Amino acid sequence: MSSALLSSHPAEHIDLELKRLVDQEQLDANSDYDIKIFTDGSKIEGRVGAALSVWSGEVETKALKLALPSFCTVYQAELLAICKAAWMAAEHSPSTRSVGIYSDSLSALDTITNSSALHPLAVEARGYLRKALNQSKCISLFWIKAHAGLEGNERADYLAREAATESKTRFDYESCPVSFVKRSIRMRSLDKWNLRYREGETAGVTKVFFPDAVAAYRIISKIEVDRFVTQVLTGHGGFSEYLHRFKCKESPSCACDPPCSESVFHLLLDCPIHLYDRLECEMRLGLSF
Ligand SMILES: [Zn+2]
Incomplete structure (x- = not known):
């Protein structure tokens, strides 16, 4: 009662x-x-x-x-x-x-x-x-x-x-204290969300950056996310490969080399056009190879 x-x-x-x-x-x-x-x-x-x-x-x-x-x-x-x-x-x-x-x-x-x-x-x-x-x-x-x-x-x-x-x-x-019940319900819905995220077939690019939805939430809530970050983290942006998929661009190629697709990962990791930007970024992050 x-x-x-x-x-x-x-x-x-x-x-x-x-x-x-x-x-x-x-x-x-x-x-x-x-x-x-x-x-x-x-x-x-x-x-x-x-x-x-x-x-x-x-x-x-x-x-x-x-x-x-x-x-x-x-x-x-x-x-x-x-x-x-x-x-x-x-x-x-x-x-x-x-x-x-x-x-x-x-x-x-x-x-x-x-x-x-x-x-x-x-x-x-x-x-x-x-x-x-x-x-x-x-x-x-x-x-x-x-x-x-x-x-x-x-x-x-x-x-x-x-x-x-x-x-x-x-x-x-x-x-149970109400706080415990609230926490349990929250944990359960987070688990459910995470399962749906991991097993879902969408968000392929995002999953490379964030394989786990709960861990992602913790990071995303601490950083400033603008439209550029969103495009990189989702792959949904002005990338030739993406635009080509939706028939908005004739070719998926990158300007650096026709056989190369211009994807987020190509731009971040391989594309020679952005070599100096990449090196400068690595130096600022203190990465040495
Ligand atoms: Zn390129």
Whole structure:
């Protein structure tokens, strides 16, 4: 189902405040919760993991590692971890009155707290947070500075790295990011285009310069292509051989020697009329023979 349909009715919108904590002192001043949940996401050498470290007072009471497939982004991992924390906040025993959730990903937290953001994980997380608030639990969301030596954050970071590198047979989350889908579709259409180009019987001259359409695209997009370059790269231009083919010129011969056809390759590589131009070009390119 589309996440737009799952999104809450405006009347059910919840106000989620996000506080920023940059050092141990600020963290200590915002630690007075029955449980504190530190979350983190990680991507190491293409492998993705997320983790939660749950604390009661000064003690870690639960550590949870989540594995994601390699096409997922760190952002998805961060969102998944916060979503799981929100679920814990809602499902934890009713005796838990207050929960603090701490993440070092501002982008993920912003997505969760922005009620118009429709990422499925954010919509799901807001559902759990609403449920927890309806149970009169006090829920607070915090952004904490990463790599600042803050204990819970360091622990979640460590667990997320472990979750990413451990080999798992099952993933805890498997949705593709839109960027991955777009890239895959693009790659597939490029492959199809390339196949058609390589197998097609046209563009004989162009294929000598560019045997591969994808590689050609990369080069062409970086150079300035004017009408002369186009004529040379395609062979479709004022060359006797070409004009003769379309009966626009009586003979395909080059002016240098009647038996020689005036083709792009003859002009570029062999024609003595352009010998000096060719030599000058080779010198400028630093070619020596
Ligand atoms: Zn010639």
